[in-house]
Amino acid sequence: MPSVSLLLRRVAVLVVASALVTTAACGPLDDNGDGGDPGDQDRPIRPGGELRVALAEEPDLLDPTLARTLVGRIVFVSICEKLYDVDQDLNLVPQLAAELPDVSEDGLTMTIPVREGVMFADGTPLDAEAVKTSLDRHRELDGSARASELASVDSVESVDEMTVQVTLNAPFAPLTATLADRSGMIMSPTALAEQGEDFGTDPVCVGPFRFSDRVAQDRIEVVKDPNYYDAENVHLDQVTYRIIADSTTRFNNLRSGDVEVLERTAPIDVAAVESDPSLQLISSESLGYQGVTINVGNADGITEPPGPLAGDLASPLSESNVVRQALELSLDREALNQVVFVGQYSPACGPISPASPLSSDAAQACSEHDPAAAMDLLAQAGIETPVQVDMMIGTDAQARRLGEAIQAQAGEGGFDIQLNPTEFSSALDLADQGNFQMFAIGWSGRVDPDGNIASFLTTQAPLNTAGYSNPEADRLIEAARASTDLNERRQLYGELHSVVRPDAPIIYLYRQKNLTGVVDTVAGVEVFGDGLVRLAHAGFVEEAE
Amino acid sequence: MGRYLLRRLVESAVTLVLATMVVFLGVRALPGDPARTLAGEEADPVAIDEIRRQYGLDQPVPVQYYRYLENLARGEMGDSLRTGLPVTETIRDALPVTLQLAVFSLAVAVLIGIGTGVVAAVRRRGPAEWGANTVALLGLSIPNFWLGLMAILVFAIAFPVLPASGFVSVFENPVESFRHLLMPSLVLGTGLAAVVMRQTRSAMLESLSADYVRTARAKGLSGAQVVLSHALRNSLIVVVTIVGLQLGGLISGAVVTEQIFVLPGFGKLTIDAVFTRDYPMIQGVVLVTAAAYIGINLLVDMLYSVIDPRIRVGGAAL
Helix, strand or coil: CCCHHHHHHHHHHHHHHHHHHHHCCCCCCCCCCCCCCCCCCCCCEECCCEEEEEECCCCCCCCCCCCCCHHHHHHHHHHCCECEEECCCCCEEECCECCCCEECCCCCEEEEEECCCCECCCCCECCHHHHHHHHHHHHHCCCCCCCCCCCCEEEEEEEECCEEEEEECCCCCCHHHHCCCHHHECECHHHHHHHHHHHHHCCCECCCEEEEEEECCCEEEEEECCCCCCHHHCCCCEEEEEECCCHHHHHHHHHCCCCCEECCCCHHHHHHHHHCCCEEEEEEECCCEEEEEECCCCCCCCCCCCCCCCHHHCCHHHHCHHHHHHHHHHCCHHHHHHHHHCCCCEECCCCCCCCCCCCCCHHHCCCCCCHHHHHHHHHHCCCCCCEEEEEEECCCHHHHHHHHHHHHHHHHCCEEEEEEECCHHHHHHHHHHCCCCEEEEEECCCCCCHHHHHHHHCCCCCCCCCCCCCHHHHHHHHHHHHCCCHHHHHHHHHHHHHHHCCCCCEEEEEECEEEEEEECCEECCEECCCCCEECCCCEEECCCC | CHHHHHHHHHHHHHHHHHHHHHHHHHHHHCCCCHHHHHHCCCCCHHHHHHHHHHCCCCCCHHHHHHHHHHHHHCCCCCECCCCCCEHHHHHHHHHHHHHHHHHHHHHHHHHHHHHHHHHHHHCCCCHHHHHHHHHHHHHHHCCHHHHHHHHHHHHHHHCCCCCCCCCCCCCCCHHHHHHHHHHHHHHHHHHHHHHHHHHHHHHHHHHHCCHHHHHHHHCCCCHHHHHHHHHHHHHHHHHHHHHHHHHHHHHHHHHHHHHHHCCCCHHHHHHHHHHCCCHHHHHHHHHHHHHHHHHHHHHHHHHHHHHCCCCCCCCCCC
16 A cells, blocks of 8 residues: 555656646647657567557558558568568668669669578478569559559569569669568468468468467457577567557556557657656657648549649649748748647658658758748739638647648738648548648658659659649659669759759658657667567566566 | 237338448448548559459449348458458457446446435435535536546556556456456446436436325335335336436447547447448448347337336337
């Protein structure tokens, strides 16, 4: 039975913590700003134990060929390794491949040596034929979500037992990065033959853990795989991924010890994590971006050629890039970050993360916040103010706060923004149909910048909901894809930014951080820029129970 | 009674078929395309078309409905668009969670509600009634989600005596099951307890002033006998009706409670299915919910005759 003074102290802590949580949204909190605190992840780890990880959403089918959700990748990282992976600095490194691919001079042939001595969780050995089977399935299975990612691949052949040759129909530099994601996951050919389309209900790949059980909307359990090639460095016996949708509930479960790892900690909870000695925070810069997409030419839906908007949707904003530049000038990215995300995220001006090896000064060029200049621009262009714009936003509290902050800032630059909270499924639909003026949305990000750019800015690309079309941008995107020279690609992306920025089909505003909360008794958790929580070397520290 | 039951069962079947039709058309009238939602970030139009074809969403609605009924007749509700797991299996996993939560909450509501209601009626204008009224008012006015969050802050974080989340089946480990369900059922039960208390109190007040109570007292029965055997028993008719009606509310209230306490129950399943436009799952949960409502109504009607033998279901009531 705790003493009275202890009780009082606990109540006091509780009151202060609640007050912090409720006031966190109102003002900037102290932020150390380094954004790279890895927590103390190097302490000695004891073998065994079950680690519980709170996921923000329910993953979809656990079939690497058919899977589509970001959250699914967090589970895959434990059970399905890929040909390539990224390291802490986002450099591509071999995982199930023995080395980085050998690309022919014309960029049309890629030779991949397969790692020796590797077994799938069911004991099937990994060889070139298994790699071919998986890559072919990714490319050809009905409903494959990988087919478009591997569209540049013409054929896959196993040239000897441990070597695969990939022939491309055109040079495509981002392919190695593509093979560092689900397209590079290799499935057990034995399990594929046995299970066919039901592979996702009991996936078998190579990984530190193997799939054990799944209860819909509740949990996914994976257990240590003794067949794993690096099993001696895997400490945990089991990882249970628990699905906890609400961010407050997720955080409460971390504090109460009902989970040990919290994926995607809400920015307003960061102060509480940092002030709690029993918790640690791992923070890494994300590869994606968030911003507003402006409908500049998506008149008849995403599958139709872009054209001028008609009716209520037409506005100076869609018609003139000067108006869009004025809008960008009126937005204060740093203030947005402070007000909405308590300074936990980073301002962003373009689609490429500064953490990417392909980033450059040119790719990070940015306009300064200047509402007076925005008003001047509008006046010079003879635009009547305020410019009325309708902006589609999400329905959660954070989306509303962001919407209101944008509304207030744009108001100073001569814009009258109406907020239109729309449920996510409906919003995606309206965006695809071109039935919107402005949409606050972002992208989770890919390792190769092409994944953040080509689908959004190329004319008639599948995610180009802005309806943007600029032949010069198309040319630069294509050139950057085809080049195998890192420096040349970096330069091309810089040039691309300078071409797209004045058109402002997307106003990039901020980049999220991967904020992972971990209890103090756990070490070895790794989170890189891709946001995946890597647990291969995680475990409970020795002094812990 | 037999004929009455049969008639009610036929009516129920018709209602269910109508419900499937309404839901089937209703979910398709919702804005938002399940294929697009499912495609998520990988929104390639070719991939979206492929998803539509794969799940038969490219077929005309009557054809889709016919296939749905055909599957239903075989006891199949299709696979979830989101997880690929069979809908029947998912519902079978989720239903016991919500049922256990509902039973526990109902027990909380009935115990607290009837107890305080009786006390409030018997000890009128005293501290007991004020106390009971205050509890009722608080129960009615405190939102579930707030109460839930506060309960977690106090009993799981500040004084870690109960788990903040999760579910253990009562058949697996009764003690752990009770520990996991205690907070959620108290949170969910208090709102209903308040309603039950108000109803019990007013029905009891009416009964206590009735002639048969005066007669019972005149015959020399003890106060407790009068209150419990005569007044309360007659008041229960109203209370049972209210509890039956509130059960529906309990299931929708469970949605919030399940989210906060991360119970993999039916309410959470419903919400997630709607947000991800998981058509087969929405159809499955609505069908099961409709069947449950119809079943509960039937049960309440049957209970009337048990509590008050003067009521004869299907026949002329006296």
